[in-house]
Amino acid sequence: MANEWKEHSLEDCMAAIIDYRGKTPRKTSSGVPLITAKVVKGGRIETPDEFIAEEDYDAWMRRGMPEATDVVLTTEAPLGEVAQLGSERVALAQRLIALRGKQGLLDNTFLKFLMQSRRVQDQLHARASGTTVFGIRQSELRKVMLTLPPFAEQQAIARMLGSLDDKIEVNRKTNGTLESIARSLFKSWFVDFDPVRAKADGGSSGLAKNVADLFPNSLQGSEIGEVPAGWHVGRIEDVAEINALTLSRTDSLAVIDYVEISEVMHGEIGNIVRYERGSEPSRARRRLRHGDTVLSTVRPDRGAYFLALTPPETLIASTGFSVLTPKNGIWAFLYSVATRREIGEHLGRLADGGAYPAIRPEVIGKIPVALPPTSEPILQFERMVRPLYEKCALSRAQSQTLGQLRDALLPKLLSGELRVPDVEKIVGGQL
Numbered sequence: 032m033a034n035e036w037k038e039h040s041l042e043d044c045m046a047a048i049i050d051y052r053g054k055t056p057r058k059t060s061s062g063v064p065l066i067t068a069k070v071v072k073g074g075r076i077e078t079p080d081e082f083i084a085e086e087d088y089d090a091w092m093r094r095g096m097p098e099a100t101d102v103v104l105t106t107e108a109p110l111g112e113v114a115q116l117g118s119e120r121v122a123l124a125q126r127l128i129a130l131r132g133k134q135g136l137l138d139n140t141f142l143k144f145l146m147q148s149r150r151v152q153d154q155l156h157a158r159a160s161g162t163t164v165f166g167i168r169q170s171e172l173r174k175v176m177l178t179l180p181p182f183a184e185q186q187a188i189a190r191m192l193g194s195l196d197d198k199i200e201v202n203r204k205t206n207g208t209l210e211s212i213a214r215s216l217f218k219s220w221f222v223d224f225d226p227v228r229a230k231a232d233g234g235s236s237g238l239a240k241n242v243a244d245l246f247p248n249s250l251q252g253s254e255i256g257e258v259p260a261g262w263h264v265g266r267i268e269d270v271a272e273i274n275a276l277t278l279s280r281t282d283s284l285a286v287i288d289y290v291e292i293s294e295v296m297h298g299e300i301g302n303i304v305r306y307e308r309g310s311e312p313s314r315a316r317r318r319l320r321h322g323d324t325v326l327s328t329v330r331p332d333r334g335a336y337f338l339a340l341t342p343p344e345t346l347i348a349s350t351g352f353s354v355l356t357p358k359n360g361i362w363a364f365l366y367s368v369a370t371r372r373e374i375g376e377h378l379g380r381l382a383d384g385g386a387y388p389a390i391r392p393e394v395i396g397k398i399p400v401a402l403p404p405t406s407e408p409i410l411q412f413e414r415m416v417r418p419l420y421e422k423c424a425l426s427r428a429q430s431q432t433l434g435q436l437r438d439a440l441l442p443k444l445l446s447g448e449l450r451v452p453d454v455e456k457i458v459g460g461q462l
Contacts, residue, residue, distance in 0.1 A: 036180045036447055041130075042173035044137040049095035049129035050169050052106060056091050056122065059084045064119065068105040068126040071112045073301045074147060074196065076103075083122050097123055100139040102130045104146060107166025111155045113146040115139065128169065135182055140189035145177060148445050180447065187451040188444045195437040202426040203299070209419045210298065217367035220412060221401060224250065227259045245408045258401040268396030271355040271365050276318035278347055284308050288343055289315045292327050292351045295335045298370075299427070303346070317348035322362030324355040324369050329389045332379025338366045340424035353392040363416045364409050368400050 042048075056065065064079040071077075083091055097103075097116055105112040107126050116129070123129060132142050145151055158171040179185065219225040229236035230248035250257040253264045278287070287306050291314075294301040306315070319325065319339040327335035329351045339346065340362075348354065357365040368374075378395065382388035403409065436458065443449040 036178055038176055038178050040173065041175040041177055044132055044177055045130060046133045047095060047131040049097060049123065051094055051123045051127060052125050055125060056083045057087060058082065063088050063122050065122045065124050066103060066127060067124040068108060071103055071105050071114045074114055076114045088122060091122055097121060097129050102139055102143045102146060104128050104130060107164050110159055110166055111152050113143055115143045137179060138182060138185040138189050140193050141185035144192050144441060145445060149442060151175060191451055191454060192437055192441065195433050199430045199433050202430045206423040206426050209423050213416045213419045214367060216416060224259055242411055245411060255399050261404050262401050264399050265402040266396060267369060267398045267400060270358050270361060272358065273392050273396050274317065274354050275356045278316050278318050284345055286345055287311050287315060287347045288345045290348045292329060292335050292349055295337055297334045298337050300337055314349040315347045316350045317352050317354045319346050319348060319354060320356060322357055324366045325352050326369060326395060327351055328353050328392060329387050331382055331390055332375045334375060336370045338420060340421060341428055353395055361409050361413055363413050363420055374398060
């Protein structure tokens with residue numbers, strides 16, 4: 032390590048430590064987004080789903096106002112998740128501490144990456160305490176030691192690692208837009224039946240004639256409400272096989288790439304762990320094929336699902352997932368049906384089991400779905416939507432590669448083993 036790198040206690044590096052632990056705000060259905068420990072994950076902040084009232088904000092934030100670029104750290108359940116605040120106005124909830132480095136001594140973006148490093152994470156866990164809840168006190172957090180290069184080098188490291196994170200975030204947002212388009216089209220055609228209603232009202236559906244002709248001009252009653260005339264109410268099991276493949280002792284795999292429920296949220300996989308065959312967790316049982324829809328049966332309303340479009344042959348999911356393999360290859364339709372928010376909420380109401388409420392896989396198979404008398408409307412939907420989902424899959428694969436590069440560079444840059452100019456020569460094309 033270069034001689035100009037210095038060790039400091041975290042306390043000595045801070046311009047502000049904002050701690051709201053031990054307080055519970057009055058939550059509302061809208062207002063100022065509340066950043067809770069559960070939405071700080073994998074170096075980023077997921078979309079908050081809890082809020083405090085605008086009129087309560089100043090009174091609640093008496094311990095300090097969070098600012099853009101502040102680093103937030105989860106102090107328990109789980110310990111050690113790190114992310115950085117943007118410019119949006121937010122409130123901080125329990126189990127979070129916000130950190131702000133001293134100007135000219137500690138760059139906040141560098142701090143975000145430093146807090147994710149193995150050396151700092153090991154210190155956090157070594158200084159933590161508790162039995163049922165494992166966490167760190169502020170007094171112990173202040174004693175964590177940070178090794179800092181000169182401020183200008185911190186900024187250069189932060190820019191390099193941050194550029195990788197920025198590309199990953201752009202991919203994530205683009206995927207969100209593409210998937211929103213796909214879901215909107217599914218809802219229009221197969222839930223709200225807009226083309227049918229437009230015909231019934233004598234208006235235009237806005238669709239090309241060959242597409243509009245696939246839909247009737249009237250609705251009829253059914254067990255799930257009005258559906259297009261001539262359509263029937265089927266079940267997901269009519270269009271999907273459930274848990275069709277299981278990993279067995281006879282499979283000729285040398286390694287497996289394992290996906291756990293905790294790593295999946297709204298179509299995104301945070302981490303895939305590779306195991307030598309025979310050393311994998313006992314839960315690694317669900318084999319996947321191209322086009323499979325993978326849904327969590329544990330807390331099914333949490334949104335832990337993904338579409339297996341570009342998995343390696345070795346990708347295996349936990350038994351906490353149910354795998355839906357499309358019949359007749361209609362994977363875009365199946366994914367759109369099974370991962371609707373309303374379906375997740377419905378399954379959540381059916382789940383039971385105390386701390387980890389779950390459903391049986393066959394419950395998913397019984398979910399009703401309106402089906403046309405011929406496959407043409409579904410096939411037309413497939414032709415229009417598949418390219419969107421396929422582009423998302425390629426983007427996710429790129430993000431996974433970028434994430435692996437960032438994770439490989441992180442310890443080497445933060446230890447001084449590699450310097451920014453050296454890395455730019457090696458991987459400059461990806462930055």
